Amino acid sequence: MNQILEVKDLCKTYIVNKRQNNVLRNVNFNLTQGEFVAVMGPSGSGKSTMLYTVSGMDHLTAGDVIFNGRSIAGFSDKRMSEIRLNEMGFVFQQMHMLRNLSIYDNIIVSAYHSEQGKTRQGRTKINDYALELMRKLDIIDIADNDITEVSGGQLQRACICRALINRPKMLFADEPTGSLNSKASKEVMEEMVKLNREGTSILLVTHDVKVAAKTDKVLYIMDGNIKGEYVLGKYLDEAQMKERERALNSWLLEMGW
Numbered sequence: 001m002n003q004i005l006e007v008k009d010l011c012k013t014y015i016v017n018k019r020q021n022n023v024l025r026n027v028n029f030n031l032t033q034g035e036f037v038a039v040m041g042p043s044g045s046g047k048s049t050m051l052y053t054v055s056g057m058d059h060l061t062a063g064d065v066i067f068n069g070r071s072i073a074g075f076s077d078k079r080m081s082e083i084r085l086n087e088m089g090f091v092f093q094q095m096h097m098l099r100n101l102s103i104y105d106n107i108i109v110s111a112y113h114s115e116q117g118k119t120r121q122g123r124t125k126i127n128d129y130a131l132e133l134m135r136k137l138d139i140i141d142i143a144d145n146d147i148t149e150v151s152g153g154q155l156q157r158a159c160i161c162r163a164l165i166n167r168p169k170m171l172f173a174d175e176p177t178g179s180l181n182s183k184a185s186k187e188v189m190e191e192m193v194k195l196n197r198e199g200t201s202i203l204l205v206t207h208d209v210k211v212a213a214k215t216d217k218v219l220y221i222m223d224g225n226i227k228g229e230y231v232l233g234k235y236l237d238e239a240q241m242k243e244r245e246r247a248l249n250s251w252l253l254e255m256g257w
């Protein structure tokens with residue numbers, strides 16, 4: 001099977017005030033192309049650090065990360081930012097939208113800096129794709145709105161459009177529903193499930209069992225190490241949710257959640 005992400009003996013140590021904090025200790029896992037994987041675990045266990053390290057936003061201390069067939073461990077910051085721009089998409093709890101731009105402009109701005117954005121023809125394609133994504137995620141009506149003129153759910157769906165504008169091979173999401181109410185959270189998750197069904201691989205950090213229950217597999221991280229994984233299989237429809245949540249909850253309890 002094709003692995004989009006291979007994480008091998010990944011270690012990450014922060015040194016703060018001369019004190020060493022071994023946040024990730026020999027983390028190993030693979031993510032197969034098209035897989036949707038959630039990362040759960042107690043606060044401070046290293047979930048976000050893992051997401052940032054495997055996506056090259058932060059440097060690893062030891063081990064290796066193979067993304068889309070090549071080791072990114074030794075890549076320069078410049079090479080890594082090109083890979084992030086062209087092959088990875090990011091959705092965060094803090095949405096980091098630019099205040100002086102409309103929703104539409106926020107979605108296209110990074111793509112204008114990509115390879116495709118260098119030509120006029122490329123920029124036309126980006127504009128068309130932004131509209132297509134906005135239609136798909138049902139935010140086309142707010143394209144020209146200011147970011148302060150939309151709901152939290154709409155803003156997060158705009159962030160997903162922004163993350164997808166460069167047609168990434170993989171999406172990294174850190175608590176994408178963390179600041180949303182339950183209705184908006186459900187809408188955002190439905191979009192993520194759809195994207196995954198269309199082939200996007202996703203690695204998502206969450207505290208929310210309802211969110212994790214829609215993914216294929218949950219990794220449980222504790223003290224910087226993966227303590228276990230729970231395979232849920234593909235989420236098909238709402239009718240499965242109660243059973244998936246129940247099963248996941250009882251596994252999480254066993255893990256010490």
Ligand SMILES: Nc1ncnc2c1ncn2[C@@H]1O[C@H](COP(=O)(O)OP(=O)(O)OP(=O)(O)O)[C@@H](O)[C@H]1O
Nearest residue numbers: 014016021023041042043044045046047048049050
């Ligand atoms: N940039 C940094 N510099 C120094 N220490 C850091 C840095 N980022 C994270 N840490 C430390 O790494 C540890 C793990 O933090 P991390 O944010 O990865 O945990 P988490 O599991 O995502 O937590 P939460 O669920 O609360 O978001 C914590 O002890 C934190 O203080």
